[in-house]
Amino acid sequence: MQLRFECSLTGEEYVSQQAWRNASLTRCPLHPNGGCGFARHGSYERRSPPGTFIARWYCPRGHRTFSLLPDCLAARLPGTLAEVEAVVGAVEQAESVEAACSELRLEIELPGVLRWVRRRVQAIHASLNTLKGLLPELFGECVPRLGAFAERLGVIAVLPALRHIAAPYLRSLPVPLGFRPRCPRGGKPDRAFQHSLGPDPPTSLA
Ligand SMILES: [Zn+2]
Known part of the structure:
Protein backbone atom coordinates (compact mmCIF):
# COMPACT_ATOMS: atom_id res chain seq x y z
CA MET A 1 0.00 0.00 0.00
CA GLN A 2 1.24 3.42 -0.92
CA LEU A 3 1.34 6.12 1.76
CA ARG A 4 2.31 9.75 1.55
CA PHE A 5 5.81 10.88 2.52
CA GLU A 6 5.37 14.57 3.23
CA CYS A 7 8.36 16.19 1.62
CA SER A 8 8.87 19.45 -0.24
CA LEU A 9 11.86 18.28 -2.29
CA THR A 10 11.91 18.10 -6.07
CA GLY A 11 12.60 14.71 -7.64
CA GLU A 12 16.20 15.72 -8.23
CA GLU A 13 16.67 16.81 -4.62
CA TYR A 14 15.00 13.67 -3.32
CA VAL A 15 17.59 11.60 -5.19
CA SER A 16 20.63 13.77 -4.44
CA GLN A 17 19.76 13.91 -0.74
CA GLN A 18 18.77 10.23 -0.61
CA ALA A 19 15.75 11.48 1.25
CA TRP A 20 14.13 8.03 1.49
CA ARG A 21 16.57 7.46 4.33
CA ASN A 22 14.63 10.07 6.31
CA ALA A 23 11.24 8.51 5.65
CA SER A 24 9.76 7.08 8.80
CA LEU A 25 6.69 5.09 9.65
CA THR A 26 6.59 4.52 13.36
CA ARG A 27 3.41 2.45 13.62
CA CYS A 28 1.73 -0.18 11.52
CA PRO A 29 -1.22 1.42 9.70
CA LEU A 30 -3.20 -1.81 10.20
CA HIS A 31 -2.25 -2.41 13.83
CA PRO A 32 -1.55 0.93 15.52
CA ASN A 33 -1.24 -0.80 18.88
CA GLY A 34 1.65 -2.91 17.63
CA GLY A 35 2.39 -6.54 18.29
CA CYS A 36 2.20 -7.50 14.60
CA GLY A 37 5.94 -7.59 13.90
CA PHE A 38 5.79 -4.43 11.78
CA ALA A 39 9.29 -3.47 10.65
CA ARG A 40 11.29 -1.63 8.03
CA HIS A 41 11.59 -3.73 4.90
CA GLY A 42 14.41 -2.11 2.97
CA SER A 43 13.60 0.00 -0.05
CA TYR A 44 12.86 -0.53 -3.70
CA GLU A 45 14.25 1.24 -6.70
CA ARG A 46 12.23 3.21 -9.24
CA ARG A 47 13.31 3.63 -12.84
CA SER A 48 12.87 7.36 -12.87
CA PRO A 49 14.31 9.70 -11.81
CA PRO A 50 17.44 7.51 -11.92
CA GLY A 51 18.70 6.65 -8.47
CA THR A 52 15.29 6.92 -6.80
CA PHE A 53 14.52 4.57 -3.94
CA ILE A 54 11.30 4.27 -1.94
CA ALA A 55 11.33 3.29 1.71
CA ARG A 56 9.23 0.27 2.55
CA TRP A 57 7.81 -1.45 5.63
CA TYR A 58 6.19 -4.83 6.15
CA CYS A 59 3.48 -6.13 8.46
CA PRO A 60 3.83 -9.92 8.82
CA ARG A 61 0.43 -10.32 10.44
CA GLY A 62 -1.35 -8.39 7.69
CA HIS A 63 0.93 -9.76 4.94
CA ARG A 64 1.15 -6.23 3.62
CA THR A 65 3.95 -3.91 2.56
CA PHE A 66 3.73 -0.13 2.93
CA SER A 67 5.80 2.30 0.92
CA LEU A 68 6.28 5.99 1.54
CA LEU A 69 5.99 7.94 -1.69
CA PRO A 70 7.41 11.49 -1.54
CA ASP A 71 5.14 14.32 -2.71
CA CYS A 72 7.30 14.98 -5.77
CA LEU A 73 6.78 11.54 -7.35
CA ALA A 74 3.92 10.24 -9.46
CA ALA A 75 2.06 7.27 -7.98
CA ARG A 76 2.22 4.08 -10.03
CA LEU A 77 3.85 5.86 -12.96
CA PRO A 78 7.54 6.42 -13.54
CA GLY A 79 8.86 9.90 -12.89
CA THR A 80 7.76 12.99 -11.05
ZN1 LIG B 1 0.64 -4.70 11.37
Missing part, protein backbone atom coordinates in the same frame (compact mmCIF):
# COMPACT_ATOMS: atom_id res chain seq x y z
CA LEU A 81 4.46 14.82 -10.68
CA ALA A 82 6.22 17.80 -12.29
CA GLU A 83 6.71 15.72 -15.43
CA VAL A 84 3.04 14.70 -15.43
CA GLU A 85 2.08 18.32 -14.89
CA ALA A 86 4.18 19.45 -17.87
CA VAL A 87 2.37 17.02 -20.16
CA VAL A 88 -1.12 17.83 -18.90
CA GLY A 89 -0.40 21.57 -18.91
CA ALA A 90 0.84 21.39 -22.49
CA VAL A 91 -2.34 19.61 -23.58
CA GLU A 92 -4.50 22.20 -21.81
CA GLN A 93 -2.80 24.97 -23.75
CA ALA A 94 -2.65 23.22 -27.09
CA GLU A 95 -5.37 22.99 -29.70
CA SER A 96 -5.35 19.23 -29.54
CA VAL A 97 -3.57 16.34 -27.92
CA GLU A 98 -1.74 15.79 -31.21
CA ALA A 99 -0.56 19.43 -31.25
CA ALA A 100 0.62 19.12 -27.64
CA CYS A 101 2.57 16.00 -28.52
CA SER A 102 4.45 17.85 -31.24
CA GLU A 103 5.11 20.74 -28.80
CA LEU A 104 6.47 18.21 -26.33
CA ARG A 105 8.47 16.62 -29.13
CA LEU A 106 6.76 13.34 -28.44
CA GLU A 107 6.74 11.12 -31.48
CA ILE A 108 3.02 10.68 -32.05
CA GLU A 109 3.65 8.19 -34.80
CA LEU A 110 4.77 5.79 -32.13
CA PRO A 111 1.97 3.46 -31.14
CA GLY A 112 0.62 4.24 -27.73
CA VAL A 113 1.90 7.81 -27.36
CA LEU A 114 -1.51 9.44 -27.70
CA ARG A 115 -2.92 6.90 -25.27
CA TRP A 116 -0.01 7.60 -22.93
CA VAL A 117 -0.79 11.32 -22.99
CA ARG A 118 -4.57 10.95 -22.77
CA ARG A 119 -4.30 8.61 -19.81
CA ARG A 120 -2.38 11.26 -17.86
CA VAL A 121 -4.71 14.07 -18.88
CA GLN A 122 -7.84 12.08 -17.99
CA ALA A 123 -6.49 10.95 -14.63
CA ILE A 124 -5.42 14.45 -13.60
CA HIS A 125 -8.61 16.13 -14.81
CA ALA A 126 -10.67 13.49 -13.00
CA SER A 127 -8.73 14.27 -9.83
CA LEU A 128 -9.28 18.01 -10.22
CA ASN A 129 -12.98 17.44 -10.80
CA THR A 130 -13.22 15.28 -7.68
CA LEU A 131 -11.36 17.90 -5.64
CA LYS A 132 -13.87 20.56 -6.72
CA GLY A 133 -16.52 18.44 -5.03
CA LEU A 134 -14.44 17.53 -1.98
CA LEU A 135 -13.16 21.07 -1.36
CA PRO A 136 -15.86 23.36 -2.78
CA GLU A 137 -14.84 26.36 -0.71
CA LEU A 138 -11.39 26.20 -2.27
CA PHE A 139 -11.96 24.91 -5.79
CA GLY A 140 -15.72 25.17 -6.35
CA GLU A 141 -15.32 28.11 -8.72
CA CYS A 142 -12.40 26.61 -10.69
CA VAL A 143 -12.72 24.79 -13.96
CA PRO A 144 -11.02 21.41 -13.47
CA ARG A 145 -7.82 22.42 -15.23
CA LEU A 146 -4.29 22.86 -13.90
CA GLY A 147 -4.18 26.50 -15.02
CA ALA A 148 -7.25 27.41 -12.95
CA PHE A 149 -6.01 25.50 -9.90
CA ALA A 150 -2.57 27.13 -10.16
CA GLU A 151 -4.16 30.55 -10.20
CA ARG A 152 -6.41 29.72 -7.26
CA LEU A 153 -3.50 28.42 -5.18
CA GLY A 154 -0.97 31.00 -6.35
CA VAL A 155 1.57 28.28 -7.11
CA ILE A 156 3.45 27.15 -10.19
CA ALA A 157 3.71 23.46 -9.33
CA VAL A 158 0.09 22.44 -8.77
CA LEU A 159 0.29 18.67 -8.38
CA PRO A 160 2.82 18.50 -5.53
CA ALA A 161 0.79 21.23 -3.77
CA LEU A 162 -2.36 19.15 -4.24
CA ARG A 163 -0.71 16.10 -2.67
CA HIS A 164 -0.43 18.23 0.42
CA ILE A 165 -3.86 19.89 0.26
CA ALA A 166 -5.68 16.70 -0.71
CA ALA A 167 -3.76 14.49 1.72
CA PRO A 168 -6.90 13.18 3.48
CA TYR A 169 -8.44 12.18 0.14
CA LEU A 170 -5.54 10.52 -1.69
CA ARG A 171 -7.22 7.09 -1.56
CA SER A 172 -10.21 8.55 -3.40
CA LEU A 173 -8.15 10.20 -6.14
CA PRO A 174 -6.81 8.21 -9.07
CA VAL A 175 -3.10 7.75 -9.65
CA PRO A 176 -0.74 9.42 -10.45
CA LEU A 177 -1.89 12.28 -8.15
CA GLY A 178 -3.80 10.13 -5.71
CA PHE A 179 -3.19 6.57 -4.59
CA ARG A 180 -6.36 4.96 -5.90
CA PRO A 181 -5.24 2.13 -8.16
CA ARG A 182 -6.68 1.89 -11.62
CA CYS A 183 -9.38 -0.76 -11.83
CA PRO A 184 -8.41 -3.93 -13.62
CA ARG A 185 -10.08 -3.97 -17.02
CA GLY A 186 -13.82 -4.13 -16.46
CA GLY A 187 -13.31 -5.36 -12.94
CA LYS A 188 -13.66 -4.01 -9.47
CA PRO A 189 -10.90 -2.16 -7.68
CA ASP A 190 -8.27 -4.19 -5.91
CA ARG A 191 -10.01 -5.74 -2.89
CA ALA A 192 -7.18 -4.67 -0.64
CA PHE A 193 -8.03 -1.03 -1.24
CA GLN A 194 -11.81 -1.21 -1.07
CA HIS A 195 -12.09 -0.51 2.60
CA SER A 196 -10.54 2.90 2.16
CA LEU A 197 -12.21 3.97 -1.07
CA GLY A 198 -14.37 7.05 -1.12
CA PRO A 199 -17.06 7.79 -3.69
CA ASP A 200 -16.00 7.14 -7.25
CA PRO A 201 -15.00 10.22 -9.18
CA PRO A 202 -16.12 10.46 -12.78
CA THR A 203 -13.97 8.29 -14.97
CA SER A 204 -13.86 10.81 -17.79
CA LEU A 205 -14.48 14.46 -18.44
CA ALA A 206 -15.37 13.88 -22.05
Whole structure:
Protein backbone atom coordinates (compact mmCIF):
# COMPACT_ATOMS: atom_id res chain seq x y z
CA MET A 1 0.00 0.00 0.00
CA GLN A 2 1.24 3.42 -0.92
CA LEU A 3 1.34 6.12 1.76
CA ARG A 4 2.31 9.75 1.55
CA PHE A 5 5.81 10.88 2.52
CA GLU A 6 5.37 14.57 3.23
CA CYS A 7 8.36 16.19 1.62
CA SER A 8 8.87 19.45 -0.24
CA LEU A 9 11.86 18.28 -2.29
CA THR A 10 11.91 18.10 -6.07
CA GLY A 11 12.60 14.71 -7.64
CA GLU A 12 16.20 15.72 -8.23
CA GLU A 13 16.67 16.81 -4.62
CA TYR A 14 15.00 13.67 -3.32
CA VAL A 15 17.59 11.60 -5.19
CA SER A 16 20.63 13.77 -4.44
CA GLN A 17 19.76 13.91 -0.74
CA GLN A 18 18.77 10.23 -0.61
CA ALA A 19 15.75 11.48 1.25
CA TRP A 20 14.13 8.03 1.49
CA ARG A 21 16.57 7.46 4.33
CA ASN A 22 14.63 10.07 6.31
CA ALA A 23 11.24 8.51 5.65
CA SER A 24 9.76 7.08 8.80
CA LEU A 25 6.69 5.09 9.65
CA THR A 26 6.59 4.52 13.36
CA ARG A 27 3.41 2.45 13.62
CA CYS A 28 1.73 -0.18 11.52
CA PRO A 29 -1.22 1.42 9.70
CA LEU A 30 -3.20 -1.81 10.20
CA HIS A 31 -2.25 -2.41 13.83
CA PRO A 32 -1.55 0.93 15.52
CA ASN A 33 -1.24 -0.80 18.88
CA GLY A 34 1.65 -2.91 17.63
CA GLY A 35 2.39 -6.54 18.29
CA CYS A 36 2.20 -7.50 14.60
CA GLY A 37 5.94 -7.59 13.90
CA PHE A 38 5.79 -4.43 11.78
CA ALA A 39 9.29 -3.47 10.65
CA ARG A 40 11.29 -1.63 8.03
CA HIS A 41 11.59 -3.73 4.90
CA GLY A 42 14.41 -2.11 2.97
CA SER A 43 13.60 0.00 -0.05
CA TYR A 44 12.86 -0.53 -3.70
CA GLU A 45 14.25 1.24 -6.70
CA ARG A 46 12.23 3.21 -9.24
CA ARG A 47 13.31 3.63 -12.84
CA SER A 48 12.87 7.36 -12.87
CA PRO A 49 14.31 9.70 -11.81
CA PRO A 50 17.44 7.51 -11.92
CA GLY A 51 18.70 6.65 -8.47
CA THR A 52 15.29 6.92 -6.80
CA PHE A 53 14.52 4.57 -3.94
CA ILE A 54 11.30 4.27 -1.94
CA ALA A 55 11.33 3.29 1.71
CA ARG A 56 9.23 0.27 2.55
CA TRP A 57 7.81 -1.45 5.63
CA TYR A 58 6.19 -4.83 6.15
CA CYS A 59 3.48 -6.13 8.46
CA PRO A 60 3.83 -9.92 8.82
CA ARG A 61 0.43 -10.32 10.44
CA GLY A 62 -1.35 -8.39 7.69
CA HIS A 63 0.93 -9.76 4.94
CA ARG A 64 1.15 -6.23 3.62
CA THR A 65 3.95 -3.91 2.56
CA PHE A 66 3.73 -0.13 2.93
CA SER A 67 5.80 2.30 0.92
CA LEU A 68 6.28 5.99 1.54
CA LEU A 69 5.99 7.94 -1.69
CA PRO A 70 7.41 11.49 -1.54
CA ASP A 71 5.14 14.32 -2.71
CA CYS A 72 7.30 14.98 -5.77
CA LEU A 73 6.78 11.54 -7.35
CA ALA A 74 3.92 10.24 -9.46
CA ALA A 75 2.06 7.27 -7.98
CA ARG A 76 2.22 4.08 -10.03
CA LEU A 77 3.85 5.86 -12.96
CA PRO A 78 7.54 6.42 -13.54
CA GLY A 79 8.86 9.90 -12.89
CA THR A 80 7.76 12.99 -11.05
CA LEU A 81 4.46 14.82 -10.68
CA ALA A 82 6.22 17.80 -12.29
CA GLU A 83 6.71 15.72 -15.43
CA VAL A 84 3.04 14.70 -15.43
CA GLU A 85 2.08 18.32 -14.89
CA ALA A 86 4.18 19.45 -17.87
CA VAL A 87 2.37 17.02 -20.16
CA VAL A 88 -1.12 17.83 -18.90
CA GLY A 89 -0.40 21.57 -18.91
CA ALA A 90 0.84 21.39 -22.49
CA VAL A 91 -2.34 19.61 -23.58
CA GLU A 92 -4.50 22.20 -21.81
CA GLN A 93 -2.80 24.97 -23.75
CA ALA A 94 -2.65 23.22 -27.09
CA GLU A 95 -5.37 22.99 -29.70
CA SER A 96 -5.35 19.23 -29.54
CA VAL A 97 -3.57 16.34 -27.92
CA GLU A 98 -1.74 15.79 -31.21
CA ALA A 99 -0.56 19.43 -31.25
CA ALA A 100 0.62 19.12 -27.64
CA CYS A 101 2.57 16.00 -28.52
CA SER A 102 4.45 17.85 -31.24
CA GLU A 103 5.11 20.74 -28.80
CA LEU A 104 6.47 18.21 -26.33
CA ARG A 105 8.47 16.62 -29.13
CA LEU A 106 6.76 13.34 -28.44
CA GLU A 107 6.74 11.12 -31.48
CA ILE A 108 3.02 10.68 -32.05
CA GLU A 109 3.65 8.19 -34.80
CA LEU A 110 4.77 5.79 -32.13
CA PRO A 111 1.97 3.46 -31.14
CA GLY A 112 0.62 4.24 -27.73
CA VAL A 113 1.90 7.81 -27.36
CA LEU A 114 -1.51 9.44 -27.70
CA ARG A 115 -2.92 6.90 -25.27
CA TRP A 116 -0.01 7.60 -22.93
CA VAL A 117 -0.79 11.32 -22.99
CA ARG A 118 -4.57 10.95 -22.77
CA ARG A 119 -4.30 8.61 -19.81
CA ARG A 120 -2.38 11.26 -17.86
CA VAL A 121 -4.71 14.07 -18.88
CA GLN A 122 -7.84 12.08 -17.99
CA ALA A 123 -6.49 10.95 -14.63
CA ILE A 124 -5.42 14.45 -13.60
CA HIS A 125 -8.61 16.13 -14.81
CA ALA A 126 -10.67 13.49 -13.00
CA SER A 127 -8.73 14.27 -9.83
CA LEU A 128 -9.28 18.01 -10.22
CA ASN A 129 -12.98 17.44 -10.80
CA THR A 130 -13.22 15.28 -7.68
CA LEU A 131 -11.36 17.90 -5.64
CA LYS A 132 -13.87 20.56 -6.72
CA GLY A 133 -16.52 18.44 -5.03
CA LEU A 134 -14.44 17.53 -1.98
CA LEU A 135 -13.16 21.07 -1.36
CA PRO A 136 -15.86 23.36 -2.78
CA GLU A 137 -14.84 26.36 -0.71
CA LEU A 138 -11.39 26.20 -2.27
CA PHE A 139 -11.96 24.91 -5.79
CA GLY A 140 -15.72 25.17 -6.35
CA GLU A 141 -15.32 28.11 -8.72
CA CYS A 142 -12.40 26.61 -10.69
CA VAL A 143 -12.72 24.79 -13.96
CA PRO A 144 -11.02 21.41 -13.47
CA ARG A 145 -7.82 22.42 -15.23
CA LEU A 146 -4.29 22.86 -13.90
CA GLY A 147 -4.18 26.50 -15.02
CA ALA A 148 -7.25 27.41 -12.95
CA PHE A 149 -6.01 25.50 -9.90
CA ALA A 150 -2.57 27.13 -10.16
CA GLU A 151 -4.16 30.55 -10.20
CA ARG A 152 -6.41 29.72 -7.26
CA LEU A 153 -3.50 28.42 -5.18
CA GLY A 154 -0.97 31.00 -6.35
CA VAL A 155 1.57 28.28 -7.11
CA ILE A 156 3.45 27.15 -10.19
CA ALA A 157 3.71 23.46 -9.33
CA VAL A 158 0.09 22.44 -8.77
CA LEU A 159 0.29 18.67 -8.38
CA PRO A 160 2.82 18.50 -5.53
CA ALA A 161 0.79 21.23 -3.77
CA LEU A 162 -2.36 19.15 -4.24
CA ARG A 163 -0.71 16.10 -2.67
CA HIS A 164 -0.43 18.23 0.42
CA ILE A 165 -3.86 19.89 0.26
CA ALA A 166 -5.68 16.70 -0.71
CA ALA A 167 -3.76 14.49 1.72
CA PRO A 168 -6.90 13.18 3.48
CA TYR A 169 -8.44 12.18 0.14
CA LEU A 170 -5.54 10.52 -1.69
CA ARG A 171 -7.22 7.09 -1.56
CA SER A 172 -10.21 8.55 -3.40
CA LEU A 173 -8.15 10.20 -6.14
CA PRO A 174 -6.81 8.21 -9.07
CA VAL A 175 -3.10 7.75 -9.65
CA PRO A 176 -0.74 9.42 -10.45
CA LEU A 177 -1.89 12.28 -8.15
CA GLY A 178 -3.80 10.13 -5.71
CA PHE A 179 -3.19 6.57 -4.59
CA ARG A 180 -6.36 4.96 -5.90
CA PRO A 181 -5.24 2.13 -8.16
CA ARG A 182 -6.68 1.89 -11.62
CA CYS A 183 -9.38 -0.76 -11.83
CA PRO A 184 -8.41 -3.93 -13.62
CA ARG A 185 -10.08 -3.97 -17.02
CA GLY A 186 -13.82 -4.13 -16.46
CA GLY A 187 -13.31 -5.36 -12.94
CA LYS A 188 -13.66 -4.01 -9.47
CA PRO A 189 -10.90 -2.16 -7.68
CA ASP A 190 -8.27 -4.19 -5.91
CA ARG A 191 -10.01 -5.74 -2.89
CA ALA A 192 -7.18 -4.67 -0.64
CA PHE A 193 -8.03 -1.03 -1.24
CA GLN A 194 -11.81 -1.21 -1.07
CA HIS A 195 -12.09 -0.51 2.60
CA SER A 196 -10.54 2.90 2.16
CA LEU A 197 -12.21 3.97 -1.07
CA GLY A 198 -14.37 7.05 -1.12
CA PRO A 199 -17.06 7.79 -3.69
CA ASP A 200 -16.00 7.14 -7.25
CA PRO A 201 -15.00 10.22 -9.18
CA PRO A 202 -16.12 10.46 -12.78
CA THR A 203 -13.97 8.29 -14.97
CA SER A 204 -13.86 10.81 -17.79
CA LEU A 205 -14.48 14.46 -18.44
CA ALA A 206 -15.37 13.88 -22.05
ZN1 LIG B 1 0.64 -4.70 11.37
